[in-house]
Amino acid sequence: MLDEKKYKILSKVNVPADLNNLTNGDLNILCADIRQYMIDTISQIGGHFGGGLGAVEIAVAVHKVFNAPQDLIVWDTGHQAYPHKILTGRKEALKSIRLLNGISGFLKRSESEYDAFGAGHASTSISAALGMAVARDMKKENRKVISIIGDGAMTGGMAYEALNNSGLIHSDLIVVFNDNRMSIAPNRWQIANYFTDMIAHPDYNKLKDQVWELTGKLDHFGDRLRKILSKTASGVKSVITPGMLFEALGFRYFGPVNGNNVGKLVRIFNQVKDLKGPILVHAMTEKGKGYMPAEGDEQRLHASSPFDKLTGKAFKKKPGPPSYTSVFGKALVQIIKEDPKVFTITAAMPDGTGLDIVKKECPDNYCDVGIAEEHAVTFGAGLATQGIKPVLAIYSSFLQRGFDQIIHDVSLQKLNVVFALDRAGLVGADGPTHHGSFDLSYLRLVPGMVLMAPKDESELRDMLYTAVKYSGGPIALRYPRGSGLGVPLKDKFDKLEIGKAEVLKEGTDIALLAVGSMVNYSSLASEKLCDDGISCEVTNMRFVKPLDEKYIDSVVERNLKIVTLEENSIVGGFGSAVLEYCSSKNYNIEVLRIGLPDKFIDHGTQEELHKIIAIDPIGIYEKVKLFFSNKKVSTEVVM
Numbered sequence: 001m002l003d004e005k006k007y008k009i010l011s012k013v014n015v016p017a018d019l020n021n022l023t024n025g026d027l028n029i030l031c032a033d034i035r036q037y038m039i040d041t042i043s044q045i046g047g048h049f050g051g052g053l054g055a056v057e058i059a060v061a062v063h064k065v066f067n068a069p070q071d072l073i074v075w076d077t078g079h080q081a082y083p084h085k086i087l088t089g090r091k092e093a094l095k096s097i098r099l100l101n102g103i104s105g106f107l108k109r110s111e112s113e114y115d116a117f118g119a120g121h122a123s124t125s126i127s128a129a130l131g132m133a134v135a136r137d138m139k140k141e142n143r144k145v146i147s148i149i150g151d152g153a154m155t156g157g158m159a160y161e162a163l164n165n166s167g168l169i170h171s172d173l174i175v176v177f178n179d180n181r182m183s184i185a186p187n188r189w190q191i192a193n194y195f196t197d198m199i200a201h202p203d204y205n206k207l208k209d210q211v212w213e214l215t216g217k218l219d220h221f222g223d224r225l226r227k228i229l230s231k232t233a234s235g236v237k238s239v240i241t242p243g244m245l246f247e248a249l250g251f252r253y254f255g256p257v258n259g260n261n262v263g264k265l266v267r268i269f270n271q272v273k274d275l276k277g278p279i280l281v282h283a284m285t286e287k288g289k290g291y292m293p294a295e296g297d298e299q300r301l302h303a304s305s306p307f308d309k310l311t312g313k314a315f316k317k318k319p320g321p322p323s324y325t326s327v328f329g330k331a332l333v334q335i336i337k338e339d340p341k342v343f344t345i346t347a348a349m350p351d352g353t354g355l356d357i358v359k360k361e362c363p364d365n366y367c368d369v370g371i372a373e374e375h376a377v378t379f380g381a382g383l384a385t386q387g388i389k390p391v392l393a394i395y396s397s398f399l400q401r402g403f404d405q406i407i408h409d410v411s412l413q414k415l416n417v418v419f420a421l422d423r424a425g426l427v428g429a430d431g432p433t434h435h436g437s438f439d440l441s442y443l444r445l446v447p448g449m450v451l452m453a454p455k456d457e458s459e460l461r462d463m464l465y466t467a468v469k470y471s472g473g474p475i476a477l478r479y480p481r482g483s484g485l486g487v488p489l490k491d492k493f494d495k496l497e498i499g500k501a502e503v504l505k506e507g508t509d510i511a512l513l514a515v516g517s518m519v520n521y522s523s524l525a526s527e528k529l530c531d532d533g534i535s536c537e538v539t540n541m542r543f544v545k546p547l548d549e550k551y552i553d554s555v556v557e558r559n560l561k562i563v564t565l566e567e568n569s570i571v572g573g574f575g576s577a578v579l580e581y582c583s584s585k586n587y588n589i590e591v592l593r594i595g596l597p598d599k600f601i602d603h604g605t606q607e608e609l610h611k612i613i614a615i616d617p618i619g620i621y622e623k624v625k626l627f628f629s630n631k632k633v634s635t636e637v638v639m
Helices: 022-044 050-054 054-064 083-088 125-137 159-169 190-200 204-216 219-231 236-240 244-248 260-273 324-338 355-361 373-386 394-409 439-444 457-469 519-531 548-556 574-584 607-615 617-628
Strands: 072-075 145-150 173-179 252-258 276-283 340-345 364-367 389-395 418-422 448-451 476-477 502-505 510-514 535-538 543-545 559-568 591-596
Touching: 022 050, 022 054, 022 190, 022 260, 022 389, 050 054, 054 145, 054 260, 072 125, 083 340, 125 145, 125 159, 125 173, 159 173, 159 340, 204 457, 219 373, 236 476, 236 591, 244 252, 260 276, 324 418, 324 457, 340 355, 340 373, 355 364, 373 389, 373 394, 373 457, 389 457, 394 418, 394 439, 418 457, 418 519, 439 448, 439 476, 439 559, 448 457, 448 502, 457 502, 457 535, 457 548, 502 519, 510 519, 510 548, 510 617, 519 535, 519 559, 519 617, 543 574, 548 574, 559 617, 607 617
Parallel strands: 072 145, 145 173, 173 276, 252 276, 340 364, 340 389, 389 418, 418 476, 448 476, 510 535, 510 559, 559 591
Antiparallel strands: 448 543, 502 535
């Protein structure tokens, strides 16, 4: 139970209905309580932070005015939704957020009836909310539908597709635009610059007042004009407020309003909740609001590992090997300085992909396109037509959004675009929306694609160099989240032979064919298998496409059993490629595939998840031992 003295109002609020009898003064105290509770909790366990601090008043006001879960509230991603979770029966569960068997860091329908739509990727909320609104109309139900979307998500084209369709369908829908001028990093949204410049201009409010006063001096005509301007969505208001864009798309625009003033939000939500058609409320908020270290941070402490509450500084970890991400970023700077035609692209994740290093060292060879993966891919394709060498650094699960562009705009035209997929495999606390579980499968089927995965951070450097030097079409490399293995890094690069595997250890019983992160695990498992008298050949396959077919032929000729190992879905991935090749050659050989099961994997640390799924060294050892003994190997995973 929460301390009633420390959290005077929050200690009494367990579900949204508990807000019904609270005064504006109580609501202000509640907002302060929520902020303090977030600081107290997230400082201990880590998590997404700054966005939620800025959205406290929006969450409180929405739940004060609307009747969830009867009214459907759709949050865009989960970064801003921690206060929503606190207000909807999960304040104690917040202590377990993003931990194994704890609540999700994002919205999850199976977690709460108050989570109307699951969301981990951005820009989806308006589309989903419109679908719910149309379904409500079809079923003749009486409920409100509210979408809450940040300006960072407004860099995604899907949001505009939904806005346009909402204006055409004209169902009752309320969009709350949480405008904090930030994405994860400072926003890359040109329209936001227009909004910010206009609202900050000293003549903005003066101009609004002057236009209104002018109409009042025009006798009866002025009265009629005022009535028209107050009723129409295309009056002077559209010209002198940021609402012009939204009103052109068919929305009635209200704002901008102070989104960190809960009383004003409650008032405006009460004003608009019964209006007909699509409504947009523009709420200006401050990411990191109420916590000085966040307010002074460039990313407003968007997300953090456990930190000191007084300073906001993350607790120091024991020094270890550099991350794959940082090794990638530094290697890219080195490559760009040798070849200025290399150009890097990120989709709103400069720090997360290592391109912050490129931005600092080689700003002319860097572009952040915002949360717009589809555009990023085709933008890269356009660069490639002119002899530039684009490197797109995008999280594995985010690149899924650009799948059509990979096929239609890049591969079909055989353009030399490099795809660098960070966070491949299981990412840990962010869970199933962010796990890079499918990239080997969805990229392997693309004609002309070269696909590779490094066994360690040194090989990552060589693969990046190989990719930039490749001229035969699209090429991709995928690598995991977290620290490398601590291997020495060379000063220079080696260009790898496309489609050539590397035998690390010879054996006579079983060939462990591994890619990426599974190479080291396979080496460790082989040592334990050797102690049991099972001789394992350990091979770093390097390339998922094209396969080293000559090597596979040699394995078959030596009558070794084959085990494929990958941190990717077992459906359609590396193991499937090996099986397909063996089938095409009519090889009669036993093959065991080890990888991620055909299901979505929940959140937890990478180590915890690897153990549960049995793809860690012990799990590999146990599966291979059963396989060698001709016993059935279970692929069932219980989470």
